[in-house]
Amino acid sequence: MATRTSRKSARRRQLEQMLLTPVDWLEERSGLVGGVRGFLFRHVPADISWPQTLGSATLTAFIVQAVTGVILAMYYKPDPNSAYDSILHITNDVTWGWLVRGMHRWGASVFIILLFLHMGRVFLFGSYKYPRELTWLVGVLMLVLGMLEGFTGYLLPWDQTSYWATVVGININGSGPFVGPFLSNVLRGGAEIGSDTLARWYSIHMLILPGALIGLIGLHLYLVVRLGVSSPPWSKKAAGRERPEVETRRRGLVEPRRRGDGGEDGGA
Amino acid sequence: MAEEQEGHAEIAPEEGEEQHPLPAATILPAGFAVGVAILLVGTVFSWPVFGIGVGIAVVFGFLWARELVRGGRPVRAVEAVPAEAEEEEAEEPARYGRDKFLELTTLGLGALIGGVVTVPVVGFAIAPSFIGQGDEDIDLGPMSNFPEGTFVVATFLSQKGEGQVSRRTAFVRNNGIANGVPSFTILSNRCTHLGCPIQPNGPTQEAQQIQTSAGNVTLIPSQPAGFGCPCHAGAYDTEGNRTAGPPVRALDRYQYKIVNGSLVLSDRYSVGKVVGEGASAKIESYTRYDSGQHVDGPDEWMYPISPRGV
Numbered sequence: 001m002a003t004r005t006s007r008k009s010a011r012r013r014q015l016e017q018m019l020l021t022p023v024d025w026l027e028e029r030s031g032l033v034g035g036v037r038g039f040l041f042r043h044v045p046a047d048i049s050w051p052q053t054l055g056s057a058t059l060t061a062f063i064v065q066a067v068t069g070v071i072l073a074m075y076y077k078p079d080p081n082s083a084y085d086s087i088l089h090i091t092n093d094v095t096w097g098w099l100v101r102g103m104h105r106w107g108a109s110v111f112i113i114l115l116f117l118h119m120g121r122v123f124l125f126g127s128y129k130y131p132r133e134l135t136w137l138v139g140v141l142m143l144v145l146g147m148l149e150g151f152t153g154y155l156l157p158w159d160q161t162s163y164w165a166t167v168v169g170i171n172i173n174g175s176g177p178f179v180g181p182f183l184s185n186v187l188r189g190g191a192e193i194g195s196d197t198l199a200r201w202y203s204i205h206m207l208i209l210p211g212a213l214i215g216l217i218g219l220h221l222y223l224v225v226r227l228g229v230s231s232p233p234w235s236k237k238a239a240g241r242e243r244p245e246v247e248t249r250r251r252g253l254v255e256p257r258r259r260g261d262g263g264e265d266g267g268a
Numbered sequence: 269m270a271e272e273q274e275g276h277a278e279i280a281p282e283e284g285e286e287q288h289p290l291p292a293a294t295i296l297p298a299g300f301a302v303g304v305a306i307l308l309v310g311t312v313f314s315w316p317v318f319g320i321g322v323g324i325a326v327v328f329g330f331l332w333a334r335e336l337v338r339g340g341r342p343v344r345a346v347e348a349v350p351a352e353a354e355e356e357e358a359e360e361p362a363r364y365g366r367d368k369f370l371e372l373t374t375l376g377l378g379a380l381i382g383g384v385v386t387v388p389v390v391g392f393a394i395a396p397s398f399i400g401q402g403d404e405d406i407d408l409g410p411m412s413n414f415p416e417g418t419f420v421v422a423t424f425l426s427q428k429g430e431g432q433v434s435r436r437t438a439f440v441r442n443n444g445i446a447n448g449v450p451s452f453t454i455l456s457n458r459c460t461h462l463g464c465p466i467q468p469n470g471p472t473q474e475a476q477q478i479q480t481s482a483g484n485v486t487l488i489p490s491q492p493a494g495f496g497c498p499c500h501a502g503a504y505d506t507e508g509n510r511t512a513g514p515p516v517r518a519l520d521r522y523q524y525k526i527v528n529g530s531l532v533l534s535d536r537y538s539v540g541k542v543v544g545e546g547a548s549a550k551i552e553s554y555t556r557y558d559s560g561q562h563v564d565g566p567d568e569w570m571y572p573i574s575p576r577g578v
Binding site: 080081163164167168170171172174175177178180181182184185186188189190191192193194195196 | 570
């Protein structure tokens with residue numbers, strides 16, 4: 001790539017400049033392009049591999065849940081008298097409703113499984129150690145919120161399984177010492193599961209928890225980028241801790257930085 | 269990074285403690301913690317205790333914060349501040365009263381706006397869970413539908429406006445006349461382990477549908493030897509006492525009254541255990557608790573207050 005840059009003809013360079021003008025316009029005013037570029041082309045240790053992709057996979061699963069959930073919300077009715085009927089409507093009548101609901105339903109399990117695999121990778125590789133403790137803590141919080149997503153989402157189809165699973169789930173919460181009885185009342189929105197409970201859990205499931213998750217994902221990613229990816233335990237060198245050299249974003253945009261300049265990432 | 273750390277570790281002992289005096293030992297954080305502890309205990313036991321805890325926490329918290337801001341106690345400041353602190357102060361731009369006032373105003377207004385937004389929202393989301401949670405009275409129809417000595421499985425809507433989700437079941441046994449008044453044993457069908465619906469272990473007869481002021485009521489006469497829960501195999505005898513499995517107490521019961529010859533259910537209450545049978549049974553009754561919460565024995569202290577008791 002780098003060697004070809006010098007061979008570019010003047011006309012070709014002119015054409016490139018022209019095509020990139022809108023991008024330059026955006027970059028000059030927001031710095032977004034350079035920011036995205038810095039995020040995507042940051043340095044990582046040379047000897048990382050598939051296990052380090054589990055975090056991105058989890059993020060992808062979350063995005064699938066968010067997108068399919070938003071679409072399901074267009075047809076779902078969080079009311080005891082129509083919730084189950086609206087689920088039947090989504091599954092049987094709405095175009096590709098079975099597909100979107102299936103993605104959301106099975107994707108939920110995929111999301112939780114990936115969360116645990118990602119956590120296992122971080123644990124087994126020792127990536128939670130200094131200076132990445134906070135990244136781990138934020139991740140644990142997201143694990144809890146993810147499980148709560150599963151718990152609250154399970155009630156929404158409003159069939160016998162989901163109703164009684166929720167009765168049992170809330171009573172397990174309620175048997176916690178001291179705060180248990182109050183916690184279960186708050187979860188139910190009263191002394192008994194009723195219409196308030198369904199609307200409340202719908203709100204928690206699709207507004208409160210995803211909002212919190214999105215915020216925490218942002219924080220998690222910020223920490224990952226700031227601290228770099230840790231090299232595997234068997235790595236010979238302490239790779240991945242170097243910061244890329246500072247360069248102008250404009251130059252970085254038009255002429256990609258030469259491979260081999262920055263040291264550690266050459267072989268990846 | 270590793271090198272930096274090592275370097276730091278080497279320097280620290282050489283420079284000694286005098287140059288970076290540690291903050292003076294203080295009891296203020298401990299006082300703050302005690303206040304918070306009392307406050308938490310107060311939320312469970314009583315509001316006055318809660319208030320005392322808040323007071324202690326606020327006073328100590330304020331003193332603590334003030335001490336932190338001042339950078340130690342005044343005495344120590346005189347001792348150990350000498351040149352260094354003065355230099356630092358000199359580097360900072362001079363601040364005027366108006367500047368500080370504006371900073372405090374901004375923070376204060378921000379806190380006020382935050383509170384004005386948060387308090388109603390949190391109250392709106394949480395308070396209704398604890399207010400107005402009494403049970404409606406349920407008319408189960410004339411007493412003649414309940415033959416003496418046998419159970420009738422009565423199914424009804426506990427709140428008509430809520431629809432099918434409020435469907436509840438009670439096991440009603442007519443104990444005959446005791447001391448000149450009709451006596452009933454009325455058990456809730458919710459397992460006290462985790463709230464699954466329990467089943468009568470015994471033959472049942474044909475269902476009978478009747479209409480009362482509570483709407484449609486289904487009555488199924490039954491002769492159970494006891495009750496069993498399909499979820500985790502909890503078992504109860506005909507007085508609702510636990511005989512096997514994980515339940516933490518006896519079955520809940522309903523209070524009842526007789527209105528114009530009809531049996532009317534009112535509040536549901538929790539039962540520790542029942543001694544005796546039928547009309548002569550002695551019932552250890554408690555405020556209503558949820559399934560899974562102990563009302564007696566050593567586990568009881570973990571659930572000092574039922575939200576229904578508030």
